[in-house]
Amino acid sequence: MESIAVGLAAFFELMGCQFFLPQPKDRCSPAPDLASWIFLAATVCLLWDISIYPRRFMHMGRAWRVLVETMAAIFIAELGTIVIWCGIERFLYGVTDEILHLIRNSCRPSPYLYWISGLITTFVSGAFLYFVLRATDSIYYINKFVLELWTTIKLSLRMLRCYMTMNTRGRRQALKVCQLTGKMTNRRSSSRRCSTPKEEEYNSD
Structure with a gap:
């Protein structure tokens, strides 16, 4: 994709602007936001590597390509962060909460739930980022740089x-x-x- 399209998609996500999918009012989960940022970085790396603009339209002006890829990048970024990652984060937070309830044998929330869920979600999003970097050969370019x-x-x-x-x-x-x-x-x-x-x-x- 065009760098300006990927950059705009990342900027709008960081600013919390949504155009296609509504942002959940109660957030994804009470877990820390670090994992969401890491997942967004993985999504940006994936967008940077893929090409969705049809070759048969390459004869048209570059402005059309930038416009199409910008809209597609924003939609894919929102789909990844709001639908996919929010679902994963809710699931991980709920499982962590249930496990801590069983361990403590209490209905009250654990005081360590915030930090433990943050570690788990960060590990999962970091694993996804590592997979994307390996799949797109970005690690080679990072090491070279x-x-x-x-x-x-x-x-x-x-x-x-x-x-x-x-x-x-x-x-x-x-x-x-x-x-x-x-x-x-x-x-x-x-x-x-x-x-x-x-x-x-x-x-x-």
């Missing part, structure tokens, strides 16, 4: 450490080299933009 980010941070720290150990003259020379490198890069990019296809073919030969 983290590795590239860590490599960039280490290189930047190494350059900063080297720069701090230089004297004033060395720092000035390093800054001049960086400025010259930036100017050469800008000149090359501008020359490539201005060159004709024939010139590029001649240069490549």
Whole structure:
């Protein structure tokens, strides 16, 4: 799906705006909201990976595709969070409440019901998120992004450490080299933009 469609669907869900399905007045359950947010993250990852826009309509403008995918993303997000997750959360909360009643042998609600139900629902939604990440190969891209980010941070720290150990003259020379490198890069990019296809073919030969 288009990134703007997925982003709008996630934004409306976080703001509590519903367009297709009514939000339950009594919420899904008294359990913490962390599990709902994790399930929403899994739904967003799933929406990011799927494509529902028909290929036969690809010749139309991009605005139509964004509109169709935005409406579809909002509907799927509401269906997942309101219908599917609310049903799962109510079931888990009810089972947890019944088990605690049997253990305590009392009709009064357990003071630990809130936290125990929160742990159980968070575990279930986290498992669903892990399944979606594995199914969509998102873990590979996350690991790749983290590795590239860590490599960039280490290189930047190494350059900063080297720069701090230089004297004033060395720092000035390093800054001049960086400025010259930036100017050469800008000149090359501008020359490539201005060159004709024939010139590029001649240069490549």
